[in-house]
Amino acid sequence: MCGRYALTAMPDEILNFVSVADFEEDFPARFNIAPTQPILVVMASERRQPGSNLPQRRAFLARWGLIPGWVKDPKDFPLLINARAETAVGKASFKAAMRHRRILVPATGFYEWRRPPRESGVQPQAYWIRPKQGGVIAFAGLMETWSSADGSDVDTAAIMTTPANAALRQVHDRMPVVIAPEDFERWLECKTQEPRDVADLMRAADEDFFEAVPVSDLVNKVSNMGPDLQKPVAVAVPEEKPPKRDTDSQMSLF
Incomplete structure (x- = not known):
């Protein structure tokens, strides 16, 4: 699951990474991007690159939480922030987007929580997971445009x-x-590249691509949005409880 991520690079660096030249809106560094918020996404456009048959790319803002076009009322529909790569092509909510509207979601890393068993008494630990080499990366994504009753x-x-x-x-x-830059074109090209043609891209990143940095629980609150969210912290080691003495197994002297 990916429920929080960050995009903190300079706008020029981000747009150069995804080869977008005509996005005019300015956008600040965001350290705690949460579901239902607007996110920057990139998809292929109908226009062609000058002197080439390759499609240009366009960047725009979309709501994080996919709503299929056939949904009547979003209030009665679950919040779809993630799509499982293994099953998306066959799911009614995602199969049209998998075929026609694949996107890139620029990021500089994401957050995840290690959740020990509840009975352990250990609190969940947040981690800031970032590329070891730094810089911008691109998540694979899907897009749908939902039309409300008012048009x-x-x-x-x-x-x-x-x-x-x-x-x-x-x-x-x-x-x-994570989609590598050399695979951007293939992932975004939905006219000639069917879902089965890009199935090999929907895999885990290499073992040494990311590093997981323990951070504080500040990221738990959407209202916390500063760079201190990514400050490393020491991970508390739970105290070992002494084994419970089995009094029933002891022999009585009387």
């Missing part, structure tokens, strides 16, 4: 996830799908 349109999006690699499995069993 207004809302662009909505979900981030694709896959089973976590061995390095991150100790934190959580799933992670976002």
Whole structure:
């Protein structure tokens, strides 16, 4: 699952990374992006690159939480912030987007929580998971435009996830799908690349791609939005309880 992420690079760095030249809106660094908020997404456009048959890319803002076009009332529909890579192509909520509206979601990392068993008494530990080399990355995503009864349109999006690699499995069993820059064109090209043609891209990142940094529980609150969310903290080691003495097994002297 991916329920929080960050995008803190400079706008020029982000747009250069995804090869978008005509996004005029300015956007600040965001350290705690949460579901239902607007997120920056990138998709192929109908226009072609000058001197090439390759489609240009356009960036725009979409609501994080995909709403399929056939939904009548979003209030009666679950919040779809993630789409499982293993099942998205066959799910009614995602299969149209998988075929026609694949997107990139720029990020500089994401947050995840390691949740010990409740009976352990240990509190969940938040982690800031970032690329070891730094910089911007791109999650695989899906997009749908939902039309309300009053005729207004809302662009909505979900981030694709896959089973976590061995390095991150100790934190959580799933992670976002990361699309490498050399695969951007293939992922975004929905006219010639069917879902089966890009299935190989929907996999976990290499074991050494990310590092997991323990951080405080400040990230738990959406209202906390500063860089201190990513400040490393020491992970508390739970105290070992002495084994319970089995008095029933002791022999009585009387």
